[in-house]
Amino acid sequence: MRNKVFSSFDEAVADIPDGACIGMDSWAIAATPQNLIAALKRKGVKDLTIVTHCFIPMIFSEDKATMPSVLLPQMKKLITPVVGIAHLGGPAFVEEYVERGLEVEQTTIGTMSSRLYAGAARLGGIYNPVGVGTIMEEGKEKRVIDGKDYILEKPIRLDYAFISAHKADKLGNLVYKGVFRGDGPVMAMAADFTIAEVDELLEVGEIDAEHVITAGIFVDRIVEIPEDGLATARKLKEMIYELHSIEPARKLMFG
Amino acid sequence: MKQRLDRETIGMRAAKELKGGDCVNLGFGIPTLCALYVPEGIRFQTEAGFLGYGRLVMADEIEKADWHYIDASGRFCTPAPGMAIFDVVTSFAMIRSGRLISIMGGFQVSEKGDLANWNTGGDALGGTIGGAMDLAVGSRKVIITMDHTTKEGNYRIVKKCSYPLTAKECVDLVITDLAVIEVTPEGLLLKEVAPGWTAEEVQALTEPKLIIAPDLKEVEL
Amino acid sequence: MKQRLDRDAIAKRAAKELKDGDYVNLGLGIPNLCALHAVEGVIFHTENGAMGYGPLVRADELEKADFHYHDAIGRFWIPAPGMSCFDVLTSFVMIRSGRMTVILGALQVSQKGDIANWSTGAHGGTIGGAMDLAFGSKRVIVTMDHNTKEGKPRIVRECTYPLTRKECVDLVVTDLAVIEVTPEGLLLKEVAPGWTAEEVQELTEPRLIIAPDLKEIEL
Numbered sequence: 001m002r003n004k005v006f007s008s009f010d011e012a013v014a015d016i017p018d019g020a021c022i023g024m025d026s027w028a029i030a031a032t033p034q035n036l037i038a039a040l041k042r043k044g045v046k047d048l049t050i051v052t053h054c055f056i057p058m059i060f061s062e063d064k065a066t067m068p069s070v071l072l073p074q075m076k077k078l079i080t081p082v083v084g085i086a087h088l089g090g091p092a093f094v095e096e097y098v099e100r101g102l103e104v105e106q107t108t109i110g111t112m113s114s115r116l117y118a119g120a121a122r123l124g125g126i127y128n129p130v131g132v133g134t135i136m137e138e139g140k141e142k143r144v145i146d147g148k149d150y151i152l153e154k155p156i157r158l159d160y161a162f163i164s165a166h167k168a169d170k171l172g173n174l175v176y177k178g179v180f181r182g183d184g185p186v187m188a189m190a191a192d193f194t195i196a197e198v199d200e201l202l203e204v205g206e207i208d209a210e211h212v213i214t215a216g217i218f219v220d221r222i223v224e225i226p227e228d229g230l231a232t233a234r235k236l237k238e239m240i241y242e243l244h245s246i247e248p249a250r251k252l253m254f255g
Numbered sequence: 256m257k258q259r260l261d262r263e264t265i266g267m268r269a270a271k272e273l274k275g276g277d278c279v280n281l282g283f284g285i286p287t288l289c290a291l292y293v294p295e296g297i298r299f300q301t302e303a304g305f306l307g308y309g310r311l312v313m314a315d316e317i318e319k320a321d322w323h324y325i326d327a328s329g330r331f332c333t334p335a336p337g338m339a340i341f342d343v344v345t346s347f348a349m350i351r352s353g354r355l356i357s358i359m360g361g362f363q364v365s366e367k368g369d370l371a372n373w374n375t376g377g378d379a380l381g382g383t384i385g386g387a388m389d390l391a392v393g394s395r396k397v398i399i400t401m402d403h404t405t406k407e408g409n410y411r412i413v414k415k416c417s418y419p420l421t422a423k424e425c426v427d428l429v430i431t432d433l434a435v436i437e438v439t440p441e442g443l444l445l446k447e448v449a450p451g452w453t454a455e456e457v458q459a460l461t462e463p464k465l466i467i468a469p470d471l472k473e474v475e476l
Numbered sequence: 477m478k479q480r481l482d483r484d485a486i487a488k489r490a491a492k493e494l495k496d497g498d499y500v501n502l503g504l505g506i507p508n509l510c511a512l513h514a515v516e517g518v519i520f521h522t523e524n525g526a527m528g529y530g531p532l533v534r535a536d537e538l539e540k541a542d543f544h545y546h547d548a549i550g551r552f553w554i555p556a557p558g559m560s561c562f563d564v565l566t567s568f569v570m571i572r573s574g575r576m577t578v579i580l581g582a583l584q585v586s587q588k589g590d591i592a593n594w595s596t597g598a599h600g601g602t603i604g605g606a607m608d609l610a611f612g613s614k615r616v617i618v619t620m621d622h623n624t625k626e627g628k629p630r631i632v633r634e635c636t637y638p639l640t641r642k643e644c645v646d647l648v649v650t651d652l653a654v655i656e657v658t659p660e661g662l663l664l665k666e667v668a669p670g671w672t673a674e675e676v677q678e679l680t681e682p683r684l685i686i687a688p689d690l691k692e693i694e695l
Binding site: 130132177179239241 | 535546604605639
């Protein structure tokens with residue numbers, strides 16, 4: 001029986017090569033597989049393609065939290081629906097990297113999910129009605145089907161998926177919590193190799209079959225987040241108070 | 256009259272191909288017999304939406320039967336610790352993922368490993384496609400268990416399939432009531448024969464020319 | 477100097493469009509304020525994976541804030557009975573389903589109901605879920621400033637900013653007016669208290685059709 005449980009994030013990412021295409025969910029702090037990202041940064045692999053939800057500037061010290069954007073110096077390509085947020089200067093923070101050759105592929109959230117699903121189901125492409133008449137058409141084939149316009153979108157396949165989940169059993173069955181589910185389930189299915197960081201690792205049988213959201217077959221490595229790791233309940237709570245003390249963040253979060 | 260292998264034996268021999276940790280989809284018929292003979296740690300997937308279900312319910316323990324837990328053949332199974340339940344969308348992402356081994360029946364297998372197992376071309380519709388095409392294309396290993404010949408003695412291992420195809424060039428291993436044959440780029444490699452049978456006798460009942468393995472042996476269980 | 481409606485008033489007016497049982501997604505900015513004014517029974521959806529969540533966490537009750545429960549803008553909310561959480565794939569199937577009403581902000585709306593709200597073209601912008609929402613909602617309500625800071629119209633013949641979607645807006649609520657997008661053109665239905673139809677027309681690029689029953693915005 002294959003042992004999927006790793007005790008170290010560095011070991012879990014040790015064989016990721018230069019040029020890998022890695023999917024990772026992120027809503028800034030939430031849903032982000034922070035420990036795996038930190039390990040990938042330490043490893044220093046280059047020429048990465050990163051597929052993520054929300055790619056915004058890193059404004060915290062890296063002992064408190066991390067985000068996909070810390071990987072910018074190691075990236076060759078970014079696929080994302082959200083690059084920058086208005087309150088933090090919009091997409092300007094990636095401009096210097098774009099000038100140095102970073103390729104940015106902008107998309108819509110629903111299109112990215114659909115393309116990931118197409119990758120998971122090994123479809124050759126999808127006909128997408130969203131984005132017709134916009135920049136989303138650029139460079140892509142269009143087709144009229146039953147009188148409606150569609151844009152042909154290619155599937156997204158990932159070499160690796162980094163998943164943040166709430167609990168895993170030793171088979172790799174995953175349950176999530178709240179909005180941390182995000183793109184986790186579809187990325188796990190679209191990836192050749194999935195690594196999950198979890199709040200709690202359970203024995204086989206402790207997760208009710210009805211509640212499994214990602215079946216263990218899609219999960220290759222599991223690392224339980226240690227007490228001194230990133231994105232622990234304690235650190236997440238501390239981040240709330242920290243953000244509350246920053247004026248623009250407080251306005252954003254509490255109105 | 257020489258003995259051919261019976262269904263249980265074929266099921267047992269197919270089960271030998273599996274290792275602890277493998278996730279396996281079993282098709283209708285002989286394949287579901289494999290479930291009785293597999294080693295520890297195999298997780299069964301059924302397209303209806305379970306992975307890691309427990310053993311099948313026997314006829315003498317009918318009180319355990321529950322319509323909520325049936326496999327693709329309609330047999331009752333039992334839930335097991337670590338089981339996952341999911342919808343069909345997820346199920347077929349799993350099936351297409353290359354992470355499953357598929358054991359299916361076959362009507363015909365060609366010398367290139369083409370598979371025909373959904374339609375004998377007989378009546379109007381011919382058959383039901385079901386999940387067969389997805390399994391044939393999407394699995395990391397496709398093992399076919401089948402009769403070596405038809406009831407009338409005609410070939411089932413053929414140069415080209417005459418029945419409507421399930422998928423091209425997808426079969427890895429064929430286990431029949433006479434032989435174990437591996438599909439290779441060079442052609443069909445005869446690796447094992449049923450006890451008491453010779454390579455020549457098996458070749459006589461097979462349409463394409465078989466490559467005889469240098470270490471040809473009898474099917475062992 | 478005549479008063480325009482403030483953000484809260486725009487939100488209140490837009491929220492009047494929502495009914496008990498509606499499934500609603502609210503965009504960043506003014507739309508988000510609509511949650512405070514919506515009637516009982518409106519079910520809110522957040523694109524990052526929850527439906528039917530509870531009230532927003534106020535700044536003075538920080539101990540209730542939990543990173544597992546926040547919306548797409550980053551605002552914390554409290555879980556509620558009957559809430560469901562789901563992945564983003566499912567979330568966007570919901571968004572594209574035609575079963576939801578969306579209230580969006582906009583930079584520009586054209587006389588045909590085109591909407592531009594993701595980029596001013598200068599430095600690009602973030603697409604996010606805007607195109608999906610504009611495509612998939614059964615009703616698209618826009619809340620926006622009637623003019624730019626310099627006084628130029630935001631309701632235009634043709635959008636000059638990169639488009640989010642063509643011909644999708646149903647209703648526009650600004651700090652001056654409530655305008656319905658119809659096949660015949662933009663129908664001015666309500667004006668801010670103290671404003672006349674002519675004054676609103678002067679600040680709007682395309683010709684407005686004045687509703688016979690034109691009235692002042694009531695909150």
